[in-house]
Amino acid sequence: MKNYTNLLDIENLQELIEEALQLKKENSAADAGKGKTLGMLFFNPSLRTRLSTEKAAKLLGMEVMVMNADKDGWALEFEDGAVMDSNKAEHIKEAAAVLSQYCDIIAVRAFPGLEDREKDEAELVLNSFQKYASVPVVNLESATAHPLQALTDAITISELKKVKRPKVVLTWAPHPRALPQSVPNSFVDVMQRADVDLVITNPEGYDLNSKITKDTPVIHDQEEALKDADFVYVKNWSSYEDYGKILSDDRSWTFSQEKLAVTNNAKVMHCLPVRRNVVIDDTVLDCGNSVVIHQANNRTFAAQAVLRRLLIPATTQVAE
């Protein structure tokens, strides 16, 4: 593995899942990262991602340095040839090259603006780091993807499934704020590579990018979609068609015990943080079907497996 900026960087998903589950079983400090440094750069706030990735790195013996680009007001210039006489003090060319001197892996979080679809899809921040860094780059959630979350989700389903090929339903739910599509995008992406029957359900106007959903069925009737589901992944996202907009806060889409009753006693997943009684009802989150905490725990082992791959040269990986 050279980078982990999107799911295409995974050569063999099943192998990586098993590696993560093995690391979870061992749950012990290792030396693959001894003397190595992970630099985590946040252009947006983070709690779960920061803590789980930091923990994963330390479990591998790495040192971790965290930079809050959002708070420290470290305004970077990304434009080629810019005459830098305004408020941007450093060009990405130097920033990425210098961080590559101090860090063995650079991890970056940069959310979308949700105003200009083309601009968000260009993934300027993530791609610029990848272009100018001389060390591997990890995506801690970018404008359009969250591959560490997606790997976590694949691990969780692989770990908890009771049938060889479970039915997995991704359902939209209401939310008071306009949220990115990065989590559902990457979830769809990873599930398409896994041994599952994937169905997406959302209100009209909320269809995800068709280049990502491809031939995955999208059903606008939530109850119909949920029938016989083994796993339900609940998540809000803002409209892709009417880009970044909130078109509906229809509480009839809130995931409830009534919805759960339609499924095959499904495990309920969410990437967290979750708005209780808006996205998912208390009665669901507090019942045995909810696996959201279990899922959050797997963030650590997904990150650990990815970092380990990036630390160990491919030849050594094969030789193991």
Next chain:
Amino acid sequence: MKNYTNLLDIENLQELIEEALQLKKENSAADAGKGKTLGMLFFNPSLRTRLSTEKAAKLLGMEVMVMNADKDGWALEFEDGAVMDSNKAEHIKEAAAVLSQYCDIIAVRAFPGLEDREKDEAELVLNSFQKYASVPVVNLESATAHPLQALTDAITISELKKVKRPKVVLTWAPHPRALPQSVPNSFVDVMQRADVDLVITNPEGYDLNSKITKDTPVIHDQEEALKDADFVYVKNWSSYEDYGKILSDDRSWTFSQEKLAVTNNAKVMHCLPVRRNVVIDDTVLDCGNSVVIHQANNRTFAAQAVLRRLLIPATTQVAE
């Protein structure tokens, strides 16, 4: 020890004090915390508490992850059954459960609002973490208590006392801002368990909660109280009766050389930070009777002893 949220969590104070002093003597890295992670969560700023607890954890071989909930604007919902459609992104149920996945011990700081006594005494933040976390919780100063400071103070007095049962006086002093009662509350609490003669002195209107002071003498004449004191603990607090209010900035209560002269050549203590020439005069802080720096140093060993207890199961502790 299961948690350390208040002094009742200490089974045997003298034993814990001796353990801390032993750790201070050794002052060396240890392995009790190897592969373990301390998560420190601050809803209010901290310097001394953060550094000494971080240092203590690292001396035990632990990894430390610090979260500034105040700055990162991580607004938590604490109300059961809340419909989370406003500005609070995560419920304490998930927050505490998720942190329990990433951390082996969770330490929390959450100050009082000093406006609603009943609300402050409910200790909502600390108690909610204790309720929903599945790992031990440490109090880094809550609305009404600061048990790590109190343990530090007991260690310091135990270390420096010259008579078996010293006279210890807690005296109020003026301060320009309204401060919590947590430090004096816990100091009174711990001294009542120690082998000392405790006297409290403060102006009328500044009596602490009588459920805490119990039968400890409260004298409103500072000079009378200070007579023959072996230790003087100087500290401001806002009114408990007229809750959270500043009733007096009477500089005649500032601790000075004249006050010191009344004592039995007392050691002078303060939890720091201290307002010079308002709370305590320069001439006292800069003379040999002041032990405030010595006391600050003991914060590390108090935290180290507590963390060590929480890391090692009780049966092992007995077996040692």
Next chain:
Amino acid sequence: MKNYTNLLDIENLQELIEEALQLKKENSAADAGKGKTLGMLFFNPSLRTRLSTEKAAKLLGMEVMVMNADKDGWALEFEDGAVMDSNKAEHIKEAAAVLSQYCDIIAVRAFPGLEDREKDEAELVLNSFQKYASVPVVNLESATAHPLQALTDAITISELKKVKRPKVVLTWAPHPRALPQSVPNSFVDVMQRADVDLVITNPEGYDLNSKITKDTPVIHDQEEALKDADFVYVKNWSSYEDYGKILSDDRSWTFSQEKLAVTNNAKVMHCLPVRRNVVIDDTVLDCGNSVVIHQANNRTFAAQAVLRRLLIPATTQVAE
């Protein structure tokens, strides 16, 4: 070495440079700092300095604790005898003494205000820490000096020079903001101790403090100064004479390929961050003559050599 607050703390520059280059060659974790803690205290933002110093400390096995005094609003009182009844919660006397309990080395960054020359030159923050701390103090860039950057620069020139005594030119360049003189001051200072021919060039009104430049030639014609240069150090600074003011944004001083052509195929240096096409042109930064990234990398080894000196007692150093 007792402290590293200015270049006078270096007893033998060449020896220290060689030590740093040796550490760079080994680039491995060491144990000189095991069980020791570096406290880094920032009164101003930092990225490169923080990361490289943190990395250096960790390469030595040290624990690192970072305090952002600027953000945490930790307002310190520096005046002797102050009656602390306003917004300053802690006196430097306690702050430095307490940090000395928790840290084995204290590193401090405190920029100039650039309004009152006399005040800036008094170096109140740095000197107060040195006065009241009981452990070594490191300057992470103060009002008038940046000795870690200067040592880095000396290391870089020593490493890359092709002649025994290279010609080194420090040239001013335009910049939209008023910047301190600390970097050029320390660069001139360290070069005067190195085996180089140093020339300074800047517009009229931008002469640095003559107590620092001493007998180093200052030429106001940039092209003349640059002739036959083996190294060019490009840097903006605000006026020292008309203190802290921007007197010129003359883009004819921007360092370009035309300027480079006058030199002896010089290596181009800058401490970073650099404003592209204002301070140095893209065509220079992106050509093989630029060594700015290489130079940034050496920050780690300069810091490592200094920290190692401060950790190891002088007698042991001699014995090695």
